[in-house]
Amino acid sequence: MAFAGRRDAPEPPDFAILKRLARDQLIYLLEQLPGRKDLFIEADLMSPLDRIANVSILKQHEVDKLYKVENRPTSSTSDQFCFLVRPRIKTMKYIADIINADKMAGRSRKYKIIFSPQKFYACEMVLEEEGVFGDVSCDEWSFYLLPLDDDIISMELPEFFRDYFLEGDHRWINCVARALQLLNSLYGPFSKAYGIGRCAKMSYELWRDLEEESESDSQGRKPEIGNVFLMDRDTDYVTALCSQVVYEGLVDDTFRIKCGSVDFGPDVTSSDKSIKVLLNSQDKVFSQIRNEHFSSVFGFLSQKSRNLQAQYDRRRGMDIKQMKNFVSQELKGLKQEHRLLSLHIGACESIMKKKTKQDFQEMIKTEHSLLEGFDIRESTSFIEEHIDRQVSPIESLRLMCLLSITENGLIPKDYRSLKTQYLQSYGPEHLLTFHNLKRIGLLTEQSPGETLTAVESKVSKLVTDRAAAHGEPGCRRHGAHPQRWCPSCAQGCYKPGTWLFPWGWQDREALLPLLFQSQEKSQMRLILWPGRAIFEA
Numbered sequence: 001m002a003f004a005g006r007r008d009a010p011e012p013p014d015f016a017i018l019k020r021l022a023r024d025q026l027i028y029l030l031e032q033l034p035g036r037k038d039l040f041i042e043a044d045l046m047s048p049l050d051r052i053a054n055v056s057i058l059k060q061h062e063v064d065k066l067y068k069v070e071n072r073p074t075s076s077t078s079d080q081f082c083f084l085v086r087p088r089i090k091t092m093k094y095i096a097d098i099i100n101a102d103k104m105a106g107r108s109r110k111y112k113i114i115f116s117p118q119k120f121y122a123c124e125m126v127l128e129e130e131g132v133f134g135d136v137s138c139d140e141w142s143f144y145l146l147p148l149d150d151d152i153i154s155m156e157l158p159e160f161f162r163d164y165f166l167e168g169d170h171r172w173i174n175c176v177a178r179a180l181q182l183l184n185s186l187y188g189p190f191s192k193a194y195g196i197g198r199c200a201k202m203s204y205e206l207w208r209d210l211e212e213e214s215e216s217d218s219q220g221r222k223p224e225i226g227n228v229f230l231m232d233r234d235t236d237y238v239t240a241l242c243s244q245v246v247y248e249g250l251v252d253d254t255f256r257i258k259c260g261s262v263d264f265g266p267d268v269t270s271s272d273k274s275i276k277v278l279l280n281s282q283d284k285v286f287s288q289i290r291n292e293h294f295s296s297v298f299g300f301l302s303q304k305s306r307n308l309q310a311q312y313d314r315r316r317g318m319d320i321k322q323m324k325n326f327v328s329q330e331l332k333g334l335k336q337e338h339r340l341l342s343l344h345i346g347a348c349e350s351i352m353k354k355k356t357k358q359d360f361q362e363m364i365k366t367e368h369s370l371l372e373g374f375d376i377r378e379s380t381s382f383i384e385e386h387i388d389r390q391v392s393p394i395e396s397l398r399l400m401c402l403l404s405i406t407e408n409g410l411i412p413k414d415y416r417s418l419k420t421q422y423l424q425s426y427g428p429e430h431l432l433t434f435h436n437l438k439r440i441g442l443l444t445e446q447s448p449g450e451t452l453t454a455v456e457s458k459v460s461k462l463v464t465d466r467a468a469a470h471g472e473p474g475c476r477r478h479g480a481h482p483q484r485w486c487p488s489c490a491q492g493c494y495k496p497g498t499w500l501f502p503w504g505w506q507d508r509e510a511l512l513p514l515l516f517q518s519q520e521k522s523q524m525r526l527i528l529w530p531g532r533a534i535f536e537a
Helices: 016-031 043-052 055-060 089-104 121-129 160-166 173-187 198-214 237-241 247-255 284-289 294-313 320-357 360-372 376-388 393-406 412-426 428-440 452-459 465-469 487-493 509-516
Strands: 037-041 063-068 080-085 110-115 136-140 146-149 152-154 193-196 225-231 261-264 275-278 498-501 524-528
Touching: 016 043, 016 055, 016 146, 016 173, 037 043, 043 080, 043 146, 055 063, 080 089, 089 110, 089 121, 160 428, 173 198, 173 225, 173 524, 193 198, 198 225, 237 393, 247 261, 247 294, 247 320, 261 320, 275 320, 284 294, 284 320, 294 320, 360 376, 360 393, 376 393, 376 412, 393 412, 393 428, 412 428
Parallel strands: 037 063, 037 080, 080 110, 110 136, 152 498, 193 225, 225 524, 498 524
Antiparallel strands: 146 152, 261 275
16 A cells, blocks of 8 residues: 655655654653553553553653553552543443442552543543542543554544444544544645545534634645545445455455554464564565565565575675675665565465465455356355355355345345355354344345346446556456456555545545646645545555
């Protein structure tokens, strides 16, 4: 996804400022509780916190011990507790239980709760109901954006999609608006804003209200980001349901990329230890293969291995002075590159084993058929076989959802049959899964009179035959009929000067002229997706 290295791309803004601002605010909040203290951290905040303020920085500001928020009593002996948490009712009850247990034991402590990215009234109500609201002090850590790479920023809100698109909970809209306000104040003012979807509209309107209230003066400043595009995730589920075929996407499928890093297990490291690796443009090997089709990755890694060996072999025949320069200037970098090369080769081998087991080529063929509207019965039979063999519960659901969307819902007979087979293979606990997928419109029964032609007209995502014939950029990024579903957006969004905000992609012909319209060459485009991103969009 990173294109900052292209010669015709504008220089990206210094997004490290976002990290420094978050670090400084966190340090300020910790210092509001003077003296030594223990810090309790919510699990999904640990990785972002490590990217912003590592353990050594926390120790410098009198954090004694670190604990993970979990459902068990704490054994800490500190006189001060600080909780860095998400605004969740379950977590508030956990904190209340600790405070009430201390009261029962006659133990006196100071308690501070730092909510990230903001606190909600419901959390304060729970603390009050539990009788501990007066015993704690509450603050907000306004951590809205985390730079993961030179051209990737994340809000790190894993529950956003479920809360908004499934539950209809609008509580995170304010965070999106404040993230836009922060970017506009640092790298704007933005020239124009465009959007598709209800969430995008609400986020934009709230952002404009915040701008009017703040009365910030950004006139006369040269903006580093030009136009802004806000597009809801639910306007393009198909892209997210297609199999990923580039290296970064397959690494995410196999190992799960979290907060810009991945844990490679013993099967990759060829040892008994797991290694956490940051995946960004600083990794010289990864930066060159992240967007490559997986079929060409092994060839690149093989050539890279030969080149590294040739660089090592240069030390033969060197005199003492040349050897000294080689050791001091090149050897460390070569060893680091060799280590990364070994890890990525191991990752490729693990991916190959998994995809071979899952009949990956047959899955790609099925996706092609579904998106083209051909051989639907054969595709349905493949999905049934996939379920019966218990290859992967997630992959089976993904194929069923893709079938449902492309056919505008399943025929009632097929819906009942696939649902029954799935529940028999993977357990009745997935009844709630089917209910949720139906609510969100991903897996539904077909209504009488609806046809695929109606769906194509409604979705309006087909590109022209001329564009498909010319194999425009992005056409091979997805395994499932990429010429039909993703090249328009991929071409527009990966055009030099495009900025990626990782929440997803949208392929709407109405926005393509806007993505291509002229703007200052020195400006980036900000593309924001409420509802999460995928690595191939």
